Amino acid sequence: MNAPRTLWGYANNSPRGNIMEDLISGLNLHLLNEKDSEPTFQRRNAKGWRDLTLVKGVQLARTLSWKVRDELSLSDHKYIHTRLGITVQNHTYTRFKTAYGGLRKFSMHFRKEFPKIQLLDCNTREHLDETTCFLQRAIFRCCQKNYKLKKSQTIFKGHPVDTRSRH
Numbered sequence: 805m806n807a808p809r810t811l812w813g814y815a816n817n818s819p820r821g822n823i824m825e826d827l828i829s830g831l832n833l834h835l836l837n838e839k840d841s842e843p844t845f846q847r848r849n850a851k852g853w854r855d856l857t858l859v860k861g862v863q864l865a866r867t868l869s870w871k872v873r874d875e876l877s878l879s880d881h882k883y884i885h886t887r888l889g890i891t892v893q894n895h896t897y898t899r900f901k902t903a904y905g906g907l908r909k910f911s912m913h914f915r916k917e918f919p920k921i922q923l924l925d926c927n928t929r930e931h932l933d934e935t936t937c938f939l940q941r942a943i944f945r946c947c948q949k950n951y952k953l954k955k956s957q958t959i960f961k962g963h964p965v966d967t968r969s970r971h
Contacts, residue, residue, distance in 0.1 A: 806820065806852070806854050807820035807823070807854075808821045808853075809824060810839070811839065812853045812856060813837065813838075813839055813840070813841060813843065813853035814853055824856075828858060831860075832860065834860070834861070834862060835856060835857070835858060836857040836859060836865065836870040836886065837853065837870065838871075841870075841871070841872050842874070842882070843882070844881060844884060845880055845882070846882065855881060855884060857870055857886060864888070867889035867890050868886060868887065869885075869886070869887045869889065872884055872885075873885050899953070899954040900947045900948075901951055901953070902947075902951055906950045906951055909949075910947065910951070913945075913949050913950065914942070914943070914946045917945065918942075
């Protein structure tokens with residue numbers, strides 16, 4: 805960026821650096837660069853912290869680690885190692901094709917399940933949770949008996965990412 809600012813390692817601030825800091829703040833971005841890090845750019849007669857790593861979201865910023873690497877990069881810019889500290893969570897949802905009828909058959913099966921459910925006796929949170937789970941399983945069993953399955957899709961929440969930026 806060539807926008808010197810003490811916040812990301814330079815000895816002095818510049819008008820460009822001031823503008824860049826205002827932009828980062830205005831967009832609610834979080835700077836991952838560490839103030840006391842090695843320069844991200846280095847030549848024989850110049851060095852600087854031109855390469856800024858920005859993320860959106862304070863929770864994401866708290867899970868990241870950021871480090872300038874000492875490896876040979878064949879460039880004036882050094883490698884930056886960024887690691888996200890989040891885990892992968894896969895969720896698969898079973899969905900049924902209910903648009904093509906089958907409600908009468910479903911209702912018949914559900915009425916057989918319903919007497920087993922004790923809604924009126926729920927006087928504690930634990931018992932209400934138990935009854936809710938039982939009710940969800942009963943509905944699921946009735947759906948399995950009456951409806952065909954839709955193609956399931958897996959939803960990914962979060963990825964462990966290990967990147968090396970190169971400029």
